[in-house]
Amino acid sequence: MRYRLVVRRYKQGWREAEYRAYEVDVDPDTSVLDALEKVSLEQDPTLTFEHACHHGVCGACGMVINGVERLACVTRIGEVARGGVVVVEPLRGFRVVSDLAVDKSRMFSQYALVEPGTLERVDGVVELEKLFDCVECGVCYSACPIANTFPEYLGPSVIALAYRSSKDGKVPAVLDSRRGVWACHAAFECSVRCPVGFKPGETIMKVRRGFLSGKLGVR
């Protein structure tokens, strides 16, 4: 099948972004990421985008695909194309580095709040540990109306991760502030768009209830 990929391009020093169309011949079940990689290898080596695992666990390839935030690696082109056209844009709410690659430091710079619990303990027959389900893609920031308009907002995934790694019923004090759970307008776009069902919106509500009932403290 022939598809038309319309990609938002932006390079350092450009006054504004531009859209460029590429024709690509792939199966409908090819991922949007593989289609983009094919373009970068065969047509335009200057096209830049972030990608690593190609199977939905590393979170590198979050993009806005035909208006919706998705991981490009687990999005089949045939399922999202409209009339054979797929428009690909960088995530919103982050600074664009180059084309589809964005600077996620806004999210990762808050990770001191998440420490040291990057591993989740799982109850089982014996003690098990797993990496958090959150793949740290930034999709929830892009989908969130607050993260898009309030740069100081901690953001959905960071709040949820900080809560999940809380100890002795205590979370970092900043969660109980305008930058934390009280900024949320309960749009739940973060949970709707989350590619792995991490549901940050529900966690934010849980933290609010915890603060109001006094069951959750701050440290």
Add this chain to the structure above:
Amino acid sequence: MTKKVVVIGGGVTGAALAYDLALRGLRVTLLERGSIGSGTSGRTHGLLHSGCRYVADVEVARECYSENVVLRRIAPFLFEKNGGIFVAVDESDLEYKDFFLKKCEEAGIPVKEVSREEALKLEPNLNPDLKAAVLVPDGTFDPLKVILSFLASAKQRGADIRPYNEVVGFRVEGGEVKAVKVRDKVSLREYELEADFFVNATGAWAKKVARLAGLDVPVKPSPGVMVALDGRVGFRVFNRLNKPGDGDIIVHHRGTSVIGTTSWVVEDPDKVEAPREHVELLLRRGRELAPVTSKLRVKAVYVSSRPLVGSLPAGTGREVSRSFAIIDHSREGAGNMASVIGGKFTTARLMAEKTGDFVAERLGVSTPSRTAETPLAPYWAYFT
């Protein structure tokens, strides 16, 4: 004056090497044509090898296990330490068991045989007809985050990390590489970068990159297909108790199960697609290990090209380990350049240490490698 080194390749080998060299006090610039981990490394199945998969070669197995221990020590937050389990499903697997246990002991890998009942209690989704089971110290990881941890640590020691900067040529004069020519895709300009030493750590792409300098690297890109399922069927890594073969492993991390892998050899790692029959084979073999996998949705099919070491022409390479090689380009007219190929993700730190020794010796730097004892910075520090 501080010596400058350019490392080409932003996979795990390049990242670990940039860190190793920066820790020795060298001035490092790392160049990567795409985003960090966008080549082979990012696309592994995410298995932290216990070495058990390679017990037929005790040296390789021992090397894997000792690196497994080092990585868990220097960066515990990167690894799911739930271990792995080798299971015998048929008679041929069962025949392999005694050999397997004997070799694990020889390699010093702590393993423990468990009964069928216990295995099924620990991992209820394993094939209920299993005939034997052995617990091993495998682990799993998110490849990108491991690479970013090495790079964050390198940056904290002053390394300059440049993704989207592709090497498009070399300036070679008087038997030395003077500079690399780089296309910066962020600002769309080209520039030259001079250094005292250059390391080609581009893995499966090493031949393509070396050719830009008129040099040769005996690397054989060997792709393998992996099938990612939407859902996690176990906590431990599931391995078939037999010689390494197609579709004999299921690696779990986060909420995903990855069935791997196949293997063939290509010329150009930029022209690789997953053959449909490989996908079918993997799904069929995966069902033999864990029947429940047939109920899960296929989330992604992907291919990653291993940088296998081809036959080394006499005198051009120095096999520093059974599993990887450093190619010294002196005899081909580039006295200050080397390529590093082979290895596994799990042994990247060791490869970097040995390559770092090689570079340090050439540059007259006596500082030893300290990567085995120094804790790694967390991956998120890369962004801050």
